[in-house]
Amino acid sequence: MNGNNINLMYVEDDVIVNDTITSLLQKLGYTVYNFFNGADAYNYFKDNKIDIVISDIDMPKMNGIELVEKIKKVNTKTPIIFTTAISDEKYLLDSIKLGIDLFMKKPIDCSVLKENVDKVLKPYFLELENEKKEEKIREQAKEILIAKTVSMISHQWRQPLSKIGSITSKIRVYSQMNKLTDEILIANLEKIEKENIYLSSTINKFNNLLEKKDIREFSLKELLKSIIEDEISIEMQNNVFIKSDYDEFKNIFESILKNSYEQFDKNDIENRKIDITTFQDDDFLNIKICDNAGGIDKDILSNVFDLYHSDKSLNGRGLGLYLAKVSLTLLTNGEISLENIESENGKGVCVKIKIPTTYVS
Structure with a gap:
């Protein structure tokens, strides 16, 4: 060497x-x-x-x-x-x-000094080389995910941009016909503003993916406490700490919980329950977020994290769960999945998150 x-x-x-x-x-x-x-x-x-x-x-x-x-x-x-x-x-x-x-x-013994140094350094540099290769693979995966997200946003913007085009055309026709009253103008401008809010929200979420992350160690329990409501219970083996971007992780959990609340409203659930449990094995911190909101149709269950699936987490047009998955992958190379469950509290959905222990202390 x-x-x-x-x-x-x-x-x-x-x-x-x-x-x-x-x-x-x-x-x-x-x-x-x-x-x-x-x-x-x-x-x-x-x-x-x-x-x-x-x-x-x-x-x-x-x-x-x-x-x-x-x-x-x-x-x-x-x-x-x-x-x-x-x-x-x-x-x-x-x-x-x-x-x-x-x-x-x-x-x-000077004659074997270099031999001993090389013997110790060889596995060290081999591990460093493997880490570099893994990091390169992760970076390539991030680039693919970001490219897909750009494609998704382009897809998501077509409908609101088309609506804005139709509204402006309508305003122009009313004006040419001398029938453009203040009431008609204000109503249509409000519609344009609504679409503009949606467009802004999607680009803001995408910007969050691209921004340099504020990596620091934070308490998972304290993060969850900052966003939970009365019907949510937390059961943790111990108070684990995650080394990642606090705000991005907060967005991930808020997006997941938002879907539960929308299902509660949709299915008129009165006795609302969301249980958050964690346990850690040798490889992963496992987080389960389970509700009794009625579950999800089997036909769409396997598609909720897909690129163009609408999960109603953003004004009925999607992005929430897909971006949660992308963020988790970019931040920690973590995994997220979802399944229907049935418990003593009723039918619901359980979201499972797996974070590699290298990001956990």
Whole structure:
């Protein structure tokens, strides 16, 4: 493995050993940042890109164990090699618990130094390469979704633009016939304004997809509390935190709940119930949002997330659930599905959301 472009941190309190090994590592092609104690090393590490750390264990100010504990809080994936003397063996158990990648006995055998560094770095860079490939795939998927959304908005705009054209034509005819009264003009302008509001709302939702996201950690429970009403109950295993865009997630849940409320009104449901439950497994945070609003016709159940399906979440013309699905995919590569259910509260719909645990803490 070529040492070029690899940032290596070397920590050793013995000045002669430090200078010797640092010089050797530089000759091998690595960019070396050398320190004589753990405290100085950590202060540099937390603000800079380091690909691998080689550290002594028994050092002043901050020993190697304490240094690695702090490093792991910044980046759990950074490869670590410990250089150990016989006197350091009391630390070996702690080192193993920290997940040290390799131990090298002192005095360091210079002939195998590069071999050991490459051995530790190979899986590290392989994982980085895989992550880059996955990120490229995700970006390509995002581009496809955005292109589909543009197509959808074009489709959604045809009807209101056609209505606006018909209304303006009607106004022109009334004017030419000298029959354009203030009452007729105002009524038709109100119709145009209604269509304009719809057009604005669709473009605003699309802009939200394109805007740079404000990624931060937030409490799912607090987010849900900010939008729920009396008939909604929340049952969570624990208060999980999601690292993503708070406002976008709020829009997703509001869109889902809005569909439940519209079904409540449509089916004249009096005893309204919406239960939100969560549980987490090794791969996903699972969120279930279940109502007793009567369910959805089987003929359209499988199409509610489709590009051109109308789910009545925006003035009877759709966008809500489709954009919720797109947003969830763009934000977390998450999944969303929907099924009819029947419980003690009656028939209804259950929306299932799966968020990869990499976005959950």
